[in-house]
Amino acid sequence: MRLVAGSKSLKTLLIASKDEPSIAKIHALMILTGIFGHGNSNAKLIQSYARLGYIESARQVFDKSPQCGVDAWNAMIIAYSRRGAMFEALSLYHRMASEGVRPDSSTYTVVLKACTRSLDLRSGEETWRQAVDQGYGDDVFVGAAVLNLYAKCGKMDEAMRVFDKMGRRDLVCWTTMITGLAQNGQAREAVDIYRQMQKKRVEGDGVVMLGLIQACTTLGHSKMGLSIHGYMIRKDIIMDVIVQTSLVDMYAKNGHLELASCVFRKMLYKNVISWSALISGFAQNGFAGNALQLVVDMQSFGYKPDSVSLVSVLLACSQVGFLKLGKSVHGYIVRRLHFDCVSSTAVIDMYSKCGSLSSARTVFDQISFRDLISWNAIIASYGIHGSGEEALSLFLQMRETNVKPDHATFASLLSAFSHSGLVEKGRYWFSVMVNEYKIQPSEKHYACMVDLLSRAGRVEEAQELIDSMITEPGIAIWVALLSGCLNHGKFLIGEMAAKKVLELNPDDPGIYALVSNFFATARRWDEVAEVRKIMKKTGMKKVPGYSVMEVNGKLHAFLMEDKSHHQYEEIMQVLGKLDYEMKAMGYVPKTEFVLHNLEEEVKERMLCNHSERLAIAFGLLNTGPGTRLLITKNLRVCGDCHEATKFITKIVNREIVVRDVKRFHHFKDGVCSCGDYW
DNA sequence: GTAGGGTTAG
Numbered sequence: 001m002r003l004v005a006g007s008k009s010l011k012t013l014l015i016a017s018k019d020e021p022s023i024a025k026i027h028a029l030m031i032l033t034g035i036f037g038h039g040n041s042n043a044k045l046i047q048s049y050a051r052l053g054y055i056e057s058a059r060q061v062f063d064k065s066p067q068c069g070v071d072a073w074n075a076m077i078i079a080y081s082r083r084g085a086m087f088e089a090l091s092l093y094h095r096m097a098s099e100g101v102r103p104d105s106s107t108y109t110v111v112l113k114a115c116t117r118s119l120d121l122r123s124g125e126e127t128w129r130q131a132v133d134q135g136y137g138d139d140v141f142v143g144a145a146v147l148n149l150y151a152k153c154g155k156m157d158e159a160m161r162v163f164d165k166m167g168r169r170d171l172v173c174w175t176t177m178i179t180g181l182a183q184n185g186q187a188r189e190a191v192d193i194y195r196q197m198q199k200k201r202v203e204g205d206g207v208v209m210l211g212l213i214q215a216c217t218t219l220g221h222s223k224m225g226l227s228i229h230g231y232m233i234r235k236d237i238i239m240d241v242i243v244q245t246s247l248v249d250m251y252a253k254n255g256h257l258e259l260a261s262c263v264f265r266k267m268l269y270k271n272v273i274s275w276s277a278l279i280s281g282f283a284q285n286g287f288a289g290n291a292l293q294l295v296v297d298m299q300s301f302g303y304k305p306d307s308v309s310l311v312s313v314l315l316a317c318s319q320v321g322f323l324k325l326g327k328s329v330h331g332y333i334v335r336r337l338h339f340d341c342v343s344s345t346a347v348i349d350m351y352s353k354c355g356s357l358s359s360a361r362t363v364f365d366q367i368s369f370r371d372l373i374s375w376n377a378i379i380a381s382y383g384i385h386g387s388g389e390e391a392l393s394l395f396l397q398m399r400e401t402n403v404k405p406d407h408a409t410f411a412s413l414l415s416a417f418s419h420s421g422l423v424e425k426g427r428y429w430f431s432v433m434v435n436e437y438k439i440q441p442s443e444k445h446y447a448c449m450v451d452l453l454s455r456a457g458r459v460e461e462a463q464e465l466i467d468s469m470i471t472e473p474g475i476a477i478w479v480a481l482l483s484g485c486l487n488h489g490k491f492l493i494g495e496m497a498a499k500k501v502l503e504l505n506p507d508d509p510g511i512y513a514l515v516s517n518f519f520a521t522a523r524r525w526d527e528v529a530e531v532r533k534i535m536k537k538t539g540m541k542k543v544p545g546y547s548v549m550e551v552n553g554k555l556h557a558f559l560m561e562d563k564s565h566h567q568y569e570e571i572m573q574v575l576g577k578l579d580y581e582m583k584a585m586g587y588v589p590k591t592e593f594v595l596h597n598l599e600e601e602v603k604e605r606m607l608c609n610h611s612e613r614l615a616i617a618f619g620l621l622n623t624g625p626g627t628r629l630l631i632t633k634n635l636r637v638c639g640d641c642h643e644a645t646k647f648i649t650k651i652v653n654r655e656i657v658v659r660d661v662k663r664f665h666h667f668k669d670g671v672c673s674c675g676d677y678w
Numbered sequence: 679g680t681a682g683g684g685t686t687a688g
Contacts, residue, residue, distance in 0.1 A: 047680085051680080074681080078681080105679095105681075106679080106681050107681095108681095109681045109682055110681060110682090112682080113681080113682070139682095140682080141679095141681055141682050142681090142682080143682085144681095144682040144683065145681080145682050145683095146682095147682085147683085148682070148683065151683090170682090171683080172682055172683045173682085173683080174683085175682095175683040175684085176682075176683045177683090178683090179683060179684070180683090205683095206684085207683055207684050208683085208684095210683095210684050210685075211683085211684080214684090214685095240684090240685095241685075242684055242685045243684080243685080244685085245685040245686070246684080246685055246686095248685090248686095249685070249686070271685090271686095272686080273685050273686045274685075274686080275686085276685090276686040276687070277685070277686045278686090279686085280686060280687060281686095283687095306686090306687095307687080308686050308687045309686075309687080310687085311686090311687040311688060312686085312687065314687090314688085315687085315688080340688095341688080342687055342688045343687080343688075344688085345687095345688040346687070346688045347688090348688085349688065371688095373688055374688080376688095377688070
């Protein structure tokens with residue numbers, strides 16, 4: 001090998017080197033030629049070692065250098081910071097002063113970055129003060145770094161204060177503000193800053209657009225998202241994989257799954273994150289089947305699902321009650337990936353929604369770190385299974401920890417009380433939430449309380465609570481009151497609630513179905529017709545009810561009156577036989593749960609064709625005697641099916657678990673765990 | 679000036 005003398009060419013070689021031995025060779029050459037120790041050659045060596053992850057070798061160069069310039073110190077600090085070794089990065093920075101090396105703009109920038117990575121606000125602010133002292137207060141790089149520190153620590157007020165005082169702002173400073181606001185739930189303010197930026201004639205790039213897209217995602221503002229997308233195309237702004245992924249995410253989260261898929265298909269370079277964005281979009285919008293299919297597709301394209309994409313799979317499993325798949329995903333994450341706080345919470349949620357409350361609890365008890373959301377998940381689990389007492393006991397355990405309950409914790413707790421009919425406990429903890437925790441009750445909390453009271457038949461008290469509200473009660477509250485009135489035959493208050501509901505122009509067909517059910521129960525057929533007319537006019541159709549059941553690791557879905565099933569004849573035979581036996585035991589069909597004004601006999605037929613009945617019959621046909629059946633329904637279970645299922649458990653001597661959109665019903669020996677509160 | 683701003687999940 002010919003000796004390469006020039007320091008410049010050695011540095012070029014350094015940049016090209018791909019492994020430790022080749023850097024070491026150049027390192028040796030530098031020592032031989034006497035270049036090492038001059039200029040910033042040691043800084044370049046440190047950078048090269050660090051770039052490939054050889055941080056110990058980098059440190060050796062640093063320690064063995066006769067003297068280190070600021071570049072070498074900076075390179076070493078960056079190396080530690082990138083590796084996540086914040087303590088080493090900071091202690092090097094603190095050592096600089098005693099070794100007589102003056103930090104430069106880069107030093108402050110990278111140290112601030114290190115503090116941001118570890119969310120160390122105190123050290124960050126101290127570094128920022130020192131930077132200002134040393135005359136770097138107007139440096140845009142240092143400025144952007146401190147803005148980002150505040151943004152990542154959730155201190156947007158502080159960021160804004162610094163931003164307002166900045167003499168010079170470049171694109172990165174603007175972007176940091178826009179992204180920071182968007183990620184801290186201040187999406188409108190993010191858009192305001194962008195408008196200011198436009199006024200100053202600063203041209204945005206893809207990263208700015210990404211911040212705006214995130215703002216649209218949280219605002220649910222698909223129109224603006226669409227126009228940003230169009231703007232990028234018109235202005236030829238480069239959309240890399242990150243920007244494109246954020247578009248997929250934005251469209252998917254706003255429910256425009258066709259647009260999301262369209263952007264996704266056109267992406268030339270995809271990665272696991274882009275796949276995950278699309279998968280979670282489908283899962284979150286309730287398209288569990290599509291989400292699961294996408295995971296299969298992803299693998300056939302050579303992408304391995306990671307814990308993030310698997311969390312979406314778990315969500316999909318939760319939605320359809322696919323316990324078998326959920327279990328294997330759980331096993332896979334534990335064995336092969338990182339079972340962190342997020343994935344363990346998703347697993348807890350999956351087990352609980354797939355009917356295995358005890359497995360959910362086991363996972364919860366085993367995990368080493370529990371944050372607010374893990375606690376909320378386990379409390380909510382007991383709630384939907386109707387164990388209000390156990391939900392409360394977990395809440396009391398949570399109070400012993402450092403994790404502070406939030407509005408969602410109380411929403412789950414109150415709803416747990418509601419499902420268990422624990423009215424007094426609900427009243428008590430509602431007041432604790434307000435008085436001790438100073439949590440302003442939201443619409444959701446009021447809805448829970450109204451639900452709790454009116455489920456228990458105390459609709460007058462519920463109405464009093466509504467009257468005490470400072471804010472205008474929203475639709476969820478009137479709906480809760482109305483369902484209570486429907487279940488307890490309180491037609492006077494019910495009528496008032498029904499009118500309020502209709503005034504608020506709900507866009508959910510399920511709500512119209514409830515109003516219509518209410519009037520049907522009151523035998524007010526004119527009003528029923530009126531509601532149906534509104535539904536027709538606004539082009540709304542009742543969401544078709546369906547039930548899903550897993551048998552032998554495969555999912556089977558049933559729609560109401562589903563004749564397409566290959567076992568339809570056998571299913572009808574089973575139902576006919578059950579119907580006969582049920583009636584002999586005293587079962588009377590509750591035909592008031594049918595929407596239409598039809599002949600009694602037709603109504604009865606429609607009832608026994610409800611999707612959950614078909615699923616039960618299918619389960620009885622295809623599983624061994626004594627096997628527990630788990631059925632997942634997309635709507636609330638109807639009152640008649642609820643009654644019938646109780647009879648069926650007695651006849652066939654089986655446990656039947658039905659999960660509806662609100663909670664679990666464990667039917668056994670003619671009784672339901674909900675105690676007929678639901 | 680490979681120093682600062684960026685993607686998915688409970």
